[in-house]
Amino acid sequence: MKKNVLLINILFLVFGTQLSQAQKVEVVSTTSENPWVSLKKKEIVVAEASGQSDISIYADQRVQVIDGIGGSFNELGWTAVSSLPAEKRQEAFDALFSEEGCNFSMCRLPIGSSDYALSYYSHAEVPEDFVMRDFNIVRDQYILIPYIKEALKVRKDLKLWASPWSPPAWMKVNNHYSLRRGDVEGRPSGNRMPEGAEIMSNATAFKMQERYLKAYALYFSKFVQAYKEEGVPLWAIMPQNEIKWAPNWPACTWRPEDMSYFIGEYLGPQFENDGLDTEIWLGTINNSDPNYVRTILNKEKYAKYIKGVGFQWSGSKALPKIKEEYAGMKYMQTENMCGEQENDWTSLEASWKMIVHYFKNKTGSYMYWNMILDETGKSAWGWPQNSMIVVDREKQEVIYNDEFYLFKHLSHYVQPGAHYLKSSEGDNHVAFELTDGRILLMMYNPEESAKKVSVDVSGVAASFEAKAKSINSVIFNMNVN
Incomplete structure (x- = not known):
């Protein structure tokens, strides 16, 4: 009995933590054929940031107000x-x-x-x-x-x-x-216009x-x-x-x-x-x-x-x-x-x-x-x-x-009232701190094929597959516990 309780607790800690992390990130994607599609939770992998992400957002570096x-x-x-x-x-x-x-x-x-x-x-x-x-x-x-x-x-x-x-x-x-x-x-x-009236x-x-x-x-x-x-x-x-x-x-x-x-x-x-x-x-x-x-x-x-x-x-x-x-x-x-x-x-x-x-x-x-x-x-x-x-x-x-x-x-x-945020170098993304404290990364995949993209902010990293020729909004709900 004690072993079963211990197993349940371990499973709760593992999967409960994953669920909590998954709730912190949303991704909305647009292609010409399929606009404004919300990715399913299982399509987004959330983990602690390892420093190896494709794009980093620096939440402590606000630039201009919007x-x-x-x-x-x-x-x-x-x-x-x-x-x-x-x-x-x-x-x-x-x-x-x-x-x-x-x-x-x-x-x-x-x-x-x-x-x-x-x-x-x-x-x-x-x-x-x-x-x-x-x-x-x-x-x-x-x-x-x-x-x-x-x-x-x-x-x-x-x-x-x-x-x-x-x-x-x-x-x-x-x-x-x-x-x-x-x-x-x-x-x-x-x-x-009369002839000669040009400036x-x-x-x-x-x-x-x-x-x-x-x-x-x-x-x-x-x-x-x-x-x-x-x-x-x-x-x-x-x-x-x-x-x-x-x-x-x-x-x-x-x-x-x-x-x-x-x-x-x-x-x-x-x-x-x-x-x-x-x-x-x-x-x-x-x-x-x-x-x-x-x-x-x-x-x-x-x-x-x-x-x-x-x-x-x-x-x-x-x-x-x-x-x-x-x-x-x-x-x-x-x-x-x-x-x-x-x-x-x-x-x-x-x-x-x-x-x-x-x-x-x-x-x-x-x-x-x-x-x-x-x-x-x-x-x-x-x-x-x-x-x-x-x-x-x-x-x-x-x-x-x-x-x-x-x-x-x-x-x-x-x-x-939102703020533009500094992010890592690149021509295909911009980042913002929203008025409610969430962080938004807007990024474009210009390639003809889908590619895996990883993004990190404040110790949280999210990865997902960006469809070919797609605009993507990645929203970090940092206030979610």
Whole structure:
């Protein structure tokens, strides 16, 4: 009898300990064919760390805090999703903003028309209305704001920031929303720009006269206040989208000296005088030369108004130097690369590389571009692009692309207040301490075959088989006893 009791106790100690350890680790895996699959407990081996793991996470080495992850609201996204019946439309918003879905916590919106607006527009269409007497957000009240409010119903604390693609046309030296005419890479422009109105140099396209600068600062202030009155408070604004790009859709180039002057002499003081707590960030920066940002941040008198810097596209190349030189500044990735409507695993791979690059270079927030588009994916200027969700209007279907699941692997877990963690060298993983104390490793197996992967953190090691071409979230529940 005593032998049987002893045997039972030994078995309990062995298997009970294994069960307790197994409960400490979860793995969720996504391939193109099988997205968001939770591995079974028997597929995860948990043991004491031996120092021989493929990836080590250093839980005691926090780097940057996370401010938010999300995507962008645009008019064509709303027209796509609003074509669905109520039940399907709600499914899409839950998928993006609920705790069970992507759990997006921060999103972007345009001030006036973007390339994914239905057409050109601003909030001050009357020329030389320097006192903004006819400023209004009427169009947004019917399109963008309903889109945003549907998201706010699901995620009430969603943080929002905004940027213009172009000032009102009458504030620009060519009196046009765009900066070039004709086709771009074979895409029809449709912008009816007069011959000779192009601005293709590095010149500032804004009219740098005092009355225009004052009016534009007032324009931003009125936009922030008008949105707040609509129940849509803005956490931050960036004064110009893609500050160094001259496309055939809404745009405005700025020399760094002129942008610095506008922020320091007009925009910052206007926000102060109006008592606005909306932050001013520099961006969005799409220039690979760090000197563009340096020129602005080194002007201390003006830089005092700048709380962070947003980078996208070629700006990613400037970030590694800038984040070292201005260590006290916050950083954001402001627009995920949009692709050519591939909406496949190659798009996921391109986005994954950018996620790794930006988080390893101290960004605290990361934005996808169009969250939702219709089956054409086309902008009003003819460029078909990727989206996380495709709405097939004819079939009335909601299609979740591979990039949707990539971002779900990240934002489902990583919420504001989480921290990026240092981990061992490698280009295919990132690690975070979550707000509840759990540790997340997000890793990619780029190989054509499955491979065994081992990960350790705080003395616990977990190993599992990462499927071929798979994104994996490994969650260590370190608080489990």
